[in-house]
Amino acid sequence: GYGRFGLYYQEDAANETTITSRFRLQIDATAESDAGVTFGARVRMQQDNDDPIDTGDVAADGFSPSGTFRGDRVSTGMNGVRFFARAGGLEVGVGNIFGALESMPGQYPIDLGLTGLGYEYTAYNFRGAAYDSDEGGSAGLGGVEVIYTYGDFTVHASFDKTDSVAGDGNLDGDRAAIYGAYAWNGWTFALGLQDSDVDTDTEVTASVSGDIGPANVTLAYADNGTDGDHWVLAGRFDVGASTNIEAYVADADYFDEESYGIDFNHSLGGGTSLRGGIVKYSSGTTAADLGVRFNF
Amino acid sequence: GYGRFGLYYQEDAANETTITSRFRLQIDATAESDAGVTFGARVRMQQDNDDPIDTGDVAADGFSPSGTFRGDRVSTGMNGVRFFARAGGLEVGVGNIFGALESMPGQYPIDLGLTGLGYEYTAYNFRGAAYDSDEGGSAGLGGVEVIYTYGDFTVHASFDKTDSVAGDGNLDGDRAAIYGAYAWNGWTFALGLQDSDVDTDTEVTASVSGDIGPANVTLAYADNGTDGDHWVLAGRFDVGASTNIEAYVADADYFDEESYGIDFNHSLGGGTSLRGGIVKYSSGTTAADLGVRFNF
Amino acid sequence: GYGRFGLYYQEDAANETTITSRFRLQIDATAESDAGVTFGARVRMQQDNDDPIDTGDVAADGFSPSGTFRGDRVSTGMNGVRFFARAGGLEVGVGNIFGALESMPGQYPIDLGLTGLGYEYTAYNFRGAAYDSDEGGSAGLGGVEVIYTYGDFTVHASFDKTDSVAGDGNLDGDRAAIYGAYAWNGWTFALGLQDSDVDTDTEVTASVSGDIGPANVTLAYADNGTDGDHWVLAGRFDVGASTNIEAYVADADYFDEESYGIDFNHSLGGGTSLRGGIVKYSSGTTAADLGVRFNF
Numbered sequence: 070g071y072g073r074f075g076l077y078y079q080e081d082a083a084n085e086t087t088i089t090s091r092f093r094l095q096i097d098a099t100a101e102s103d104a105g106v107t108f109g110a111r112v113r114m115q116q117d118n119d120d121p122i123d124t125g126d127v128a129a130d131g132f133s134p135s136g137t138f139r140g141d142r143v144s145t146g147m148n149g150v151r152f153f154a155r156a157g158g159l160e161v162g163v164g165n166i167f168g169a170l171e172s173m174p175g176q177y178p179i180d181l182g183l184t185g186l187g188y189e190y191t192a193y194n195f196r197g198a199a200y201d202s203d204e205g206g207s208a209g210l211g212g213v214e215v216i217y218t219y220g221d222f223t224v225h226a227s228f229d230k231t232d233s234v235a236g237d238g239n240l241d242g243d244r245a246a247i248y249g250a251y252a253w254n255g256w257t258f259a260l261g262l263q264d265s266d267v268d269t270d271t272e273v274t275a276s277v278s279g280d281i282g283p284a285n286v287t288l289a290y291a292d293n294g295t296d297g298d299h300w301v302l303a304g305r306f307d308v309g310a311s312t313n314i315e316a317y318v319a320d321a322d323y324f325d326e327e328s329y330g331i332d333f334n335h336s337l338g339g340g341t342s343l344r345g346g347i348v349k350y351s352s353g354t355t356a357a358d359l360g361v362r363f364n365f
Numbered sequence: 366g367y368g369r370f371g372l373y374y375q376e377d378a379a380n381e382t383t384i385t386s387r388f389r390l391q392i393d394a395t396a397e398s399d400a401g402v403t404f405g406a407r408v409r410m411q412q413d414n415d416d417p418i419d420t421g422d423v424a425a426d427g428f429s430p431s432g433t434f435r436g437d438r439v440s441t442g443m444n445g446v447r448f449f450a451r452a453g454g455l456e457v458g459v460g461n462i463f464g465a466l467e468s469m470p471g472q473y474p475i476d477l478g479l480t481g482l483g484y485e486y487t488a489y490n491f492r493g494a495a496y497d498s499d500e501g502g503s504a505g506l507g508g509v510e511v512i513y514t515y516g517d518f519t520v521h522a523s524f525d526k527t528d529s530v531a532g533d534g535n536l537d538g539d540r541a542a543i544y545g546a547y548a549w550n551g552w553t554f555a556l557g558l559q560d561s562d563v564d565t566d567t568e569v570t571a572s573v574s575g576d577i578g579p580a581n582v583t584l585a586y587a588d589n590g591t592d593g594d595h596w597v598l599a600g601r602f603d604v605g606a607s608t609n610i611e612a613y614v615a616d617a618d619y620f621d622e623e624s625y626g627i628d629f630n631h632s633l634g635g636g637t638s639l640r641g642g643i644v645k646y647s648s649g650t651t652a653a654d655l656g657v658r659f660n661f
Numbered sequence: 662g663y664g665r666f667g668l669y670y671q672e673d674a675a676n677e678t679t680i681t682s683r684f685r686l687q688i689d690a691t692a693e694s695d696a697g698v699t700f701g702a703r704v705r706m707q708q709d710n711d712d713p714i715d716t717g718d719v720a721a722d723g724f725s726p727s728g729t730f731r732g733d734r735v736s737t738g739m740n741g742v743r744f745f746a747r748a749g750g751l752e753v754g755v756g757n758i759f760g761a762l763e764s765m766p767g768q769y770p771i772d773l774g775l776t777g778l779g780y781e782y783t784a785y786n787f788r789g790a791a792y793d794s795d796e797g798g799s800a801g802l803g804g805v806e807v808i809y810t811y812g813d814f815t816v817h818a819s820f821d822k823t824d825s826v827a828g829d830g831n832l833d834g835d836r837a838a839i840y841g842a843y844a845w846n847g848w849t850f851a852l853g854l855q856d857s858d859v860d861t862d863t864e865v866t867a868s869v870s871g872d873i874g875p876a877n878v879t880l881a882y883a884d885n886g887t888d889g890d891h892w893v894l895a896g897r898f899d900v901g902a903s904t905n906i907e908a909y910v911a912d913a914d915y916f917d918e919e920s921y922g923i924d925f926n927h928s929l930g931g932g933t934s935l936r937g938g939i940v941k942y943s944s945g946t947t948a949a950d951l952g953v954r955f956n957f
Contacts, residue, residue: 103634112442136830145738146441338695401932442737534728
């Protein structure tokens with residue numbers, strides 16, 4: 070797992086400058102059959118600075134950008150579990166699945182600053198099944214996925230249920246997604262397709278990424294259903310042996326404005342790093358963070 | 366601990382075929398005094414496929430047989446803790462105690478299929494104190510037990526409080542249970558007695574189990590208070606080096622129909638196994654499961 | 662971590678004699694940079710006998726002195742996380758901080774009996790930021806602290822936010838505290854100061870502790886804001902190689918009566934011990950406990 074802590078600034082928030090932190094303990098439990106099939110489970114125990122610890126603190130006043138603790142959870146235990154069986158290049162997963170679109174190359178071209186700073190550079194915009202580090206994800210929603218890797222080619226299909234009417238004892242919708250990716254001469258091409266009963270979910274997404282001189286560059290696009298298109302151009306540049314700089318520009322039909330940002334990551338050795346970034350969100354709000362991350 | 370996942374089918378359920386899963390991480394923490402007394406605690410962190418992860422998901426729509434997540438818990442943390450002190454053949458436990466009747470030989474003659482498939486082959490029918498893997502059990506209800514083993518003889522007495530009026534700040538009832546078991550020539554005889562202020566709790570239960578040719582057979586009976594009698598006949602048969610088959614038939618005064626089922630367990634090596642079973646519940650409903658279990 | 666269990670008696674409680682227990686699993690996760698800075702996080706997973714395990718058990722009937730489970734929490738997961746960076750004698754902490762007054766020498770001169778027995782011998786009386794083992798503490802309340810040690814001198818400053826109006830999305834107050842302590846010839850002198858927007862918080866506290874013959878003795882005082890003064894005299898005496906006795910007398914303007922108590926701690930080796938104590942609380946109530954503690 071890892072820990073991170075530092076400062077987060079967000080213009081015009083209830084608390085403009087707050088202390089941001091995350092603790093993530095990851096447990097990967099596995100066993101291998103005599104025939105070489107690996108069975109396993111992944112769980113995370115995670116806590117963010119704006120998570121309530123006690124049931125009495127849910128949505129209470131807190132020193133977060135919004136001024137309150139999150140209202141939907143008590144984040145002190147395990148997230149939804151992902152189970153898998155893996156043999157050769159084939160893996161089947163159930164529960165809190167990774168999700169095909171979430172796992173597709175080019176959806177996370179960079180990881181901006183200390184905290185991710187809004188992830189507006191993720192083209193599919195979380196409009197599909199995704200591994201959830203502090204809630205249930207598709208666990209309990211019928212999540213199933215198959216991942217197959219053959220040489221330079223990867224294909225990943227996922228399925229889960231969606232719910233359009235809460236509280237009627239029925240998950241009434243389905244969501245199926247698939248991506249294929251191919252690595253060729255240092256470039257990676259990926260195409261994802263999804264059929265979902267939620268009409269603002271992603272329908273098509275594509276990405277290409279590779280090195281251009283000293284930079285790793287990604288161009289990604291998504292057709293996010295009735296909400297329209299999302300474009301991302303992002304790059305990462307090494308500056309010196311232990312520092313890199315990342316930057317992006319993104320636009321979407323549902324953005325008020327173009328979104329862009331830049332960060333730096335400086336390794337301090339031993340699994341520790343200093344990170345910071347600044348972003349202008351699609352809402353027009355400026356945000357920035359700065360702090361340390363340590364892996365354990 | 367262990368993980369398991371697979372499919373569960375239940376006739377006429379809101380969701381007839383669902384993905385079933387469980388993750389169980391067991392922590393046994395102990396210390397030993399200079400005089401050789403072991404003090405310890407057992408906790409489990411467990412999550413089932415129909416457990417809500419967030420407070421906001423309690424009783425929400427989920428892909429479980431009932432169509433919803435469980436309504437009484439957020440199952441992402443530790444269960445009730447069992448504490449114990451052990452020396453020689455004597456063990457004292459407090460908290461989320463094992464419970465005398467729950468621990469008595471013959472109450473779990475088999476473990477049907479992947480998920481247990483209803484446990485209608487447990488004669489005392491959970492009408493007594495029992496270790497609870499995902500809730501509190503007798504922790505906080507004054508649970509205490511003493512277990513003594515001397516050669517082929519075991520005796521186990523447990524005590525906890527019961528509550529007949531919720532929310533009055535008073536646990537108004539008591540429950541005391543004891544069993545004695547004797548192993549003789551490959552046969553195990555056990556007798557359990559209970560005195561409880563809950564009048565549907567078990568009063569008397571008895572079992573005998575042993576090998577008849579290639580089969581391990583158990584006959585168990587319980588007088589479950591004002592709800593009447595419960596009879597179980599169960600057996601396990603090895604078929605080949607790594608496979609066994611289990612089957613049972615049970616009847617009780619509170620059953621609509623006779624209950625019966627059959628399963629197989631096939632070891633895949635390395636602590637992994639393929640398991641499946643089919644059962645006709647006492648309600649007349651047919652259910653089945655199939656999947657893998659892996660120990661870690 | 663550690664476990665402890667035993668009996669707790671409290672005169673005139675809903676349940677006068679109850680089974681008391683605690684399980685504490687402590688996780689210290691750290692990483693060290695090439696320059697020798699240690700980054701880390703501390704979390705505890707703790708469960709007490711009067712903690713509800715399920716959301717449905719919050720404030721339900723339980724076998725605790727009060728007759729119910731605690732109403733404000735489901736205590737089965739992680740507490741608020743404390744993050745830190747440490748180099749040489751300097752440490753910076755954020756989140757569920759230790760707190761300056763809570764960490765000041767002389768505030769915990771003894772640890773009475775098995776359970777602490779009310780901690781009325783802590784002069785600052787928890788009127789300041791404090792590490793919280795089973796809730797959030799200052800995590801999410803802007804907790805920050807700096808600890809600096811130079812030879813025999815220690816200084817510790819902490820800061821967090823306070824809330825006078827619940828539910829308005831605003832932590833409207835501030836709390837800053839600092840202590841300095843100096844060790845000289847076997848004696849430790851400490852002085853703490855606090856500026857808080859809560860007017861019953863501690864303003865000044867001081868302590869002196871050291872050995873007088875076979876006894877370690879502490880005298881502590883606190884000016885606890887508008888609630889008045891708190892005085893504590895406490896001592897610890899070794900009696901034999903593996904047993905000690907602790908005793909205290911305390912008075913405060915907000916006590917009905919003088920508070921006093923005595924205990925013993927007897928090591929059983931291997932990290933296990935037998936502990937018990939008796940106290941007369943400031944309310945006039947007598948309480949006592951007896952049990953074992955084991956470290957793991």
